[in-house]
Amino acid sequence: MANIGFIGLGHMGNPMAQNLAKKKHKVHVFDLDESSVHIAVSGGCIAASSALEAATGRDFVITMLPAGKHVKSVLLGEDGLMELIPEPGFFIDCSTVDIQTSLDMHDLATVKGHHVLDAPVSGGAAGAKSGTLTFMVGGLADAFNKAKPILECMGKNIFHAGAATHGQAAKLCNNLMLGIHMIGTSEAFLLAEKLGLEAATLQMISNASSGQSWVLSKYCPAPVLEGTPAMNDYKPGFTGAMMLKDLKLATDAAHHSDLALPLTEKAEDLYDDFCREHAGIDFSGIIEFLKIR
Numbered sequence: 001m002a003n004i005g006f007i008g009l010g011h012m013g014n015p016m017a018q019n020l021a022k023k024k025h026k027v028h029v030f031d032l033d034e035s036s037v038h039i040a041v042s043g044g045c046i047a048a049s050s051a052l053e054a055a056t057g058r059d060f061v062i063t064m065l066p067a068g069k070h071v072k073s074v075l076l077g078e079d080g081l082m083e084l085i086p087e088p089g090f091f092i093d094c095s096t097v098d099i100q101t102s103l104d105m106h107d108l109a110t111v112k113g114h115h116v117l118d119a120p121v122s123g124g125a126a127g128a129k130s131g132t133l134t135f136m137v138g139g140l141a142d143a144f145n146k147a148k149p150i151l152e153c154m155g156k157n158i159f160h161a162g163a164a165t166h167g168q169a170a171k172l173c174n175n176l177m178l179g180i181h182m183i184g185t186s187e188a189f190l191l192a193e194k195l196g197l198e199a200a201t202l203q204m205i206s207n208a209s210s211g212q213s214w215v216l217s218k219y220c221p222a223p224v225l226e227g228t229p230a231m232n233d234y235k236p237g238f239t240g241a242m243m244l245k246d247l248k249l250a251t252d253a254a255h256h257s258d259l260a261l262p263l264t265e266k267a268e269d270l271y272d273d274f275c276r277e278h279a280g281i282d283f284s285g286i287i288e289f290l291k292i293r
Contacts, residue, residue: 001025002150005055006045006062007074008095009036011236012121013064015128016094016154018043023153030054055081055089060150064094067245068101075105087113092147094135096120096172096246099165099253106139106164115143118164119151120171124238126227132156136174138167172253175246179267179283181215182243186287189222200224221287234285241279244271 001024006017009031021027021044029045030053031037037047048054051074055061061081065071071093075082082091082105091114093105102118109116117139127133133155137144144160151158161170188211192202199222207217215221223230229237236242247268254261274289 002059003057004028004060004062004150005030005048005058006040006064007031007051007054008064008066008070009033009040010064010066011125012128013094014040014043015125016062016064016133017045019128019131019154020150021045025150025153028054028058051081052084055085058089060090060092060147061085062092062094062150065097066095068095068097071095071097071101071105076108080108082108082112082114085114088115090115090143090147092117092119092150094119094121096175096249097168098249099168099172099256102138102165102168115140115146116164117143117147118167119147120167121155122171122174123155125236128154135159136161136167136170138162138165138169169253172246172250175243176250176261176264176267178215179243179247179271180263181213182219182221182284182286183267183270183290185213185215186221186284186290189220189287190291215284219284221284229282229284230287234282234288236280237282237284239280240271240275240283240285243283244268244275244279247271 003026004020006027006029009029014036017027017029017040027045028048029037029040030048030051041047063074106116117137119135119137121133121135123133131154134157135151135155136159138161148158161167189199203220203224219228221230229235251261251265251268274286
């Protein structure tokens, strides 16, 4: 079994770390929120007093952090783990961050003699708890093959997306589609309501027709599917703020690539408006926001 450091115990990171512990790995955890550390310890993990303690002497160091600035703080710079941990460390960053931060991480790892993978995930808090996440991994094939058994303890679908930063690229493109699908699906259900068509009927028909999508079949914004946020007052799940962050990352990447993404930019604008009052509810709750626009 592997000796693992895990840093970042939010809604996603905590169950991911616990799933590693359930597979009998030795998981040393750290988070600035002590209550999150206590929860992870109750799930079989071992508390560390700092990120450095969590990461020192481990076979793998996994980070699951909110944004690029947190990845820079923990991994990069003079006080970052890549500077402080003796080579060769093995870093797996599961955070969703901007392409440049991910590239900086890979570049520094090369200079310092570390192995590194960018490995963002899809599947939300439910997937993290059930161990069914999808991992989109960028980096060298040898590193991917070594890390794959560890990732399989936390996820069901493990994809090698390609070279450095390609995991992040896959995540941004995936969530770009997800955000747009959610808005389009919400608009369809709002129109159906105005026309007197039952939401459950539309879901059944479209799920067997050309309007079918993962949003429609698994995460419907209308309250018709058991176990979805729509059936639980839009408790997240995957918050509107998280979706807005990913859409901003996608449009920023497009701008740096001299590419126009008009639908993505419109979706970002809508989620920006939505998040001014509803950032903490599930992103599928945008259906209620669109209803009163």
